[in-house]
Amino acid sequence: ETGVTQTPRHLVMGMTNKKSLKCEQHLGHNAMYWYKQSAKKPLELMFVYSLEERVENNSVPSRFSPECPNSSHLFLHLHTLQPEDSALYLCASSQDTERDIQYFGAGTRLSVL
Amino acid sequence: EDQVTQSPEALRLQEGESSSLNCSYTVSGLRGLFWYRQDPGKGPEFLFTLYSAGEEKEKERLKATLTKKESFLHITAPKPEDSATYLCAVYGGADGLTFGKGTHLIIQP
Numbered sequence: 001e002t003g004v005t006q007t008p009r010h011l012v013m014g015m016t017n018k019k020s021l022k023c024e025q026h027l028g029h030n031a032m033y034w035y036k037q038s039a040k041k042p043l044e045l046m047f048v049y050s051l052e053e054r055v056e057n058n059s060v061p062s063r064f065s066p067e068c069p070n071s072s073h074l075f076l077h078l079h080t081l082q083p084e085d086s087a088l089y090l091c092a093s094s095q096d097t098e099r100d101i102q103y104f105g106a107g108t109r110l111s112v113l
Numbered sequence: 114e115d116q117v118t119q120s121p122e123a124l125r126l127q128e129g130e131s132s133s134l135n136c137s138y139t140v141s142g143l144r145g146l147f148w149y150r151q152d153p154g155k156g157p158e159f160l161f162t163l164y165s166a167g168e169e170k171e172k173e174r175l176k177a178t179l180t181k182k183e184s185f186l187h188i189t190a191p192k193p194e195d196s197a198t199y200l201c202a203v204y205g206g207a208d209g210l211t212f213g214k215g216t217h218l219i220i221q222p
Contacts, residue, residue, distance in 0.1 A: 042213055
C-alpha cells in the first residue's frame with residue numbers, strides 16, 4: 001500500500017461519543033498534519049507533527065486531541081463534539097515541515113448529530 | 114498573516130475552451146506556492162510547486178506561472194476529466210501552508 005491512508009472514510013457520531021480518526025503514511029516522511037475542510041472555507045491547519053513531536057497547534061478546541069506514536073501514524077481523538085465540527089478531516093504528510101510538498105489522504109467525512 | 118484569494122469561485126467551460134485561474138497572495142517572504150487538484154470525495158492531489166517570480170511549470174494541459182503577487186493556472190483545450198476544484202496554497206514559513214477557497218472548474222462535453 002502506498003501514499004497516505006485514512007480510516008474510517010465516513011463517521012457519524014453523537015455529541016457525547018468518543019471516536020478516533022486514523023492516518024497512516026507509507027512515504028517515509030517525517031512530518032504529518034491534520035486539516036479541517038468545511039464547505040465554502042479554505043483548508044484549516046489544525047496540528048503539525050515533526051518526528052513525532054507536536055510543533056504547531058492552531059488554537060484548536062480541546063475536544064480534538066492528536067496523537068503521533070511514530071512517524072508513520074497519526075490519530076485524532078474526538079470527544080464531546082459539536083454539530084459545527086462536521087467536516088472533512090484530512091491528513092497529510094511531507095518530508096519535513098519546511099516548504100516540501102504535502103501529500104494528502106482521501107479524508108474522513110465526519111457528521112456530528 | 115498570509116492570505117490567498119482565488120478567482121473565480123466557479124468556472125464553467127466548454128471542452129476545448131482554454132482559460133486561466135487566478136491565485137492572488139499576500140505573504141511575508143514567499144517560500145513556495147502550490148497548486149492542488151481536488152476531486153469530489155477525495156483529498157487534494159499535488160500538481161505544481163513554484164518558488165520564485167518568473168518560474169513556470171507544465172503538466173499535460175496545465176501550466177502554472179508565478180509573479181510577485183499572483184499565480185495563474187492556465188488550462189489549454191480542457192477535457193471533461195479536468196473538472197475538479199483547483200486549490201492554491203502559499204508557504205510563508207510563519208503560518209505554515211495557507212490555502213485559498215479554490216476554484217470549482219466544470220468542463221462540459
